[in-house]
Amino acid sequence: MNASNQSFATQGAASEQADIIIVGGGMVGCTTALLLAEQGKRVIVLERFEPKSIDADSPMGLRVSALNLASEQLLAEVGCWSDIAAVRVCPYRRLAVWEDQLEPVEFRASDIEQSHLGHIVENDVVQMVLWQRCLQHELIDCRLIQAIESLSQTDDRATLTVDGQLYQAQLVLACDGGLSRLRQLAGIGVEGWQYQQHALVVGIDTHVESQDITWQQMAATGPKAFLPLAQGKGSLVWYHHADEVARLKQLPAAQLKSELLQAFPAAVGDFTIEQVASFPLTRQHAQVYAKGRVVLLGDSAHLINPLAGQGVNLGFRDVRAFADVIAERPDWASDAVLQSYERRRKADNLAMMSAMDAIYATFSNDLPPLKLARQLGLSLVNKLPAARTLATKYACGVTGSRSI
Template sequence: MMEHVDIFIVGGGMVGSAIAARLGGSGLRIAVLEQSTPAAFDPASAPDLRVSALSPASITLLQDIGAWQHIRAMRTAPYQRMQVWEQKREDGTLFDAGEIAAANLGHIVENRIVQLGCTAALAQYGNIELICPDEISQLHIGAGISQLTLKSGRNFTTRLVIGADGARSRVREAAAIGLNSHEYPMHAFVATVGIQGGERDITWQRFTPQGPQSLLPLPGDYASLVWYHSAAKVGQLMKLDDNALIAAFRAEFPDVLPDISHIVCRGSFPLIRRHAQAYVRHGVALAGDAAHTIHPLAGQGVNLGFQDVVALCDVLLAAQQQGEEIGSLAVLQRYQRRRQLANHAMQRLMDLFCYGFSNDIGPLRIARNLGLKLANRSGPLKKEVIRYALGLQTPEQLLAPPL
């Protein structure tokens, strides 16, 4: 039997489920396909390895769709300050939400908890079906109607396929959308660690010639540690036992950080910037990692995805109200115009930080440290950067030369 929906969202993770929830009151028939069921939340468990730094703008979206109440009922780690430096902490810059009278700079939240909160928000809408677990067996993108066959045997036709299925998007491939990519000369080592003492309302980031080092607060006596280094070095770290790994952290990370008591879990991955050559085709739209991935040093990946959610849903809701075909290329290109250049600008900004700081060239090192000192003393500049961190400033505005 062939089933029909107006929108079929492939990928029910953070971005895909948020798109569905924001369209929940539209009356459009929506199916959300997710390959695997996330594990239920256990308050006694230690935090997961995969976390995101949600900006206030992203939290506003989650509040609007009814997901934030579920997320807060589980756990989050708000942070008020962000310390950035290179050689000495006192020569760096401290960004404080209080400088613009904001409650915090954001919340560190486990990706699984964000997904659980977004999928819980879907239950309030009768026009949304969450299909999980299941996956695509066949996908044909048509000019006006697309067809999907699932491994469970269900068959669908739809006016619009939304690919929110990650960096290796099946939807992007089926739509024959090309991809520009760049692999960074470093890998990321990530660990969830137990901590003792130290300040808990602050994120730390130090730049080294090999790559940044970060420590992010997590709920309870935990933190997320991120160490960017060469693939060989990261491979060595992955092979160390817990005691040797803690010793390596203590030898390389600044003394000012909270002391590490134990290792909960660890992982590593290469760093690749990807950007789809188009975000849309007739009957297809890409969002989140399916459209773009970014260097994670500033934790902006999921925030960019949630900005995609807002832009795409705004375009689709406006088109529906005007009686336009939601899957038409003319409608979907409005979304592409809003997000493609903005995401590219953010990628350029992250490359500037990555390559500008990850070297030991003398003149550049002097200029970097001088810039961090000046930024710490420049009230207007600091406030603009803080506004950017809160999602109130776009990367184009931040990079634009003064008038």
């Protein structure tokens, strides 16, 4: 199977050669490939599943991400944002958070002098556009593969055996998600745990032409969130104990709707259920981001509680940092460069993971002092425009006029 439109690798020789091999042609892998190829690096992308072909008439996907302004800017830089937006995306201009029946804290794009805070986008649409762009790039060779059999390394090269074929490069990037096979082959350990809660994701038709607000209501059992999607669709996310999510997931649509209407705030309005799925929630952090010739980016390095929708936004920050350190140095594949990448990203990712855990722990506890503290916290953010602006900028990946 070979999805490449043009192959620079040495066909039929003992091994296929490139400067960099990327395992995983998802959002993070393809974006990395495009940035590195723009620097003149020859890249091979190895992906297990051919990305779906989606147009504006395709059913709405259930795996969606709230992409912040920094991520949008990165996708524009690799020439893909306008094509993604042309398929379908939903801008959101307001983000509301509240607890029980208290007054919501509302973060607005206008607070940070932006037209929007981000877009909710189907992961499959982003991946499809990026993959197609990779196929067109003369320095990128995309391969559909079945299995990575082995990894061996010397001081300056890594060799992968994939479906019986050898692939060699100076660096091999693991962009193959949370269960990363490459991370395991490199012997990089992870720390983490499964949260007690799972996420029930319900794809709905809101019967409203367009919505510009995403909201989250905090509750002791877990948050309840709404993400607006293009074409009047939306996504309801209900974080709850695993067995409760399993019970809800198998309910007939009418019964599930009535439970959603009871549990969710009135802001949800009327809707028709179109699809239901559930996801376990995992926190996972790799012990190191680089070992030998192997480097981790995106979910292979970190899985974060999706509470604040930061997962792939952090992955895109890894991509940005990695491409920057590589561009800065002639010895781009050296250990010093890889350590510099790890220093730039590990602490930042850990800080976001810890912040999510602090929020998760604070809101899933009904001890009166904690309840009072968080209510005070939310109302303080509401009353202090400067604090609200700072929080909004951070969530959107914007500092001053620059993106982070």
